[in-house]
Amino acid sequence: MHNLEAAKNTLDQTVYLKLREMIINGEFPPEQVIIQNQLTETLGVSRTPLRKAMAELEMEGLLYRTPKGWYAKRFTLEDMISIFELRAVLEGLACRLIAPVIEDEKVIYLRAIFQSAYQKRQENDKDAYYAADKKFHNFIAEETKDFHLSRSLESCKVIQTSLTQGLYRSPDETYPEHMAIIDALEKRDGDLAEELMRKHVRATITVLKSGDTSIHY
The missing domain is CATH 1.10.10.10 (Winged helix-like DNA-binding domain superfamily/Winged helix DNA-binding domain)
Known part of the structure; x- marks a missing residue:
């Protein structure tokens, strides 16, 4: 049975x-x-x-x-903005929760995947940075070990992925933001990590409101 x-x-x-x-x-x-x-x-x-x-x-x-x-479902611009607003809050919370307990080797791992992906992008591997971005955000959610938080974020990201298979902002702009979030996690500064993650996600809302929905790699 x-x-x-x-x-x-x-x-x-x-x-x-x-x-x-x-x-x-x-x-x-x-x-x-x-x-x-x-x-x-x-x-x-x-x-x-x-x-x-x-x-x-x-x-x-x-x-x-x-x-x-x-x-x-057909998604509107307002839907997209709402999704990113929710992501900003939830991923910020996830950063605050994991900052005090994240292990050193996991911080090293996060830094390594972005450094490698950014280098590959400069070598014209267009998909590497997009893959690293997804891996990073998924890792943050999973590391909380909170089923409901992870599931809510997964739903947000699934809807976002159904709208686009790329990035709304250039890696040249987002790479330093990712590194700053990782630095805050390394310092076990949950408040700063939360603030930086919220700003990072909400920056996309500014882009969407400007009407520029072109995809970057």
Whole structure:
């Protein structure tokens, strides 16, 4: 019985992750109803795990349903700004929580991934810095060991990723900000780390409000 339950949970998670990936990759136009029969064939599953995944993604804000069926949500500029505002608060809190307890080797790790990625970018590896940025922000959330905080941040970042597959600000601008946050963590200064992270995330809001939504690498 235990093995059957574990297999069921694994299937549910697999369907959820695959469906989320399809949404992020733009495979469902916002104005087009999602055909569940086609999805069950594409994913090779029954309707039960598919419906569970869709309900979870509805709670995360990526899908919505009407009497006609399910749709991928269309996000406005106001939605994007709201997402970054929430991220600023939550990631700032995460920095404050982990600063007193983060281990030295983890600070070294964070610094190393950015130094390496920034160097690779200068060598024309366009994806390296974007990957490091995602890794950094995910690490900060996971290091809190707080399920609800991590889950809330994950939802924010999933929605953000569904809007863009890049960065709204140049690495030349954000690299020093990342280094300053890491310095604050190294000093175990939670208040400063929180302040710097909030400023870092909110700087993107200023860019969005200016109307410049071009992507940088």
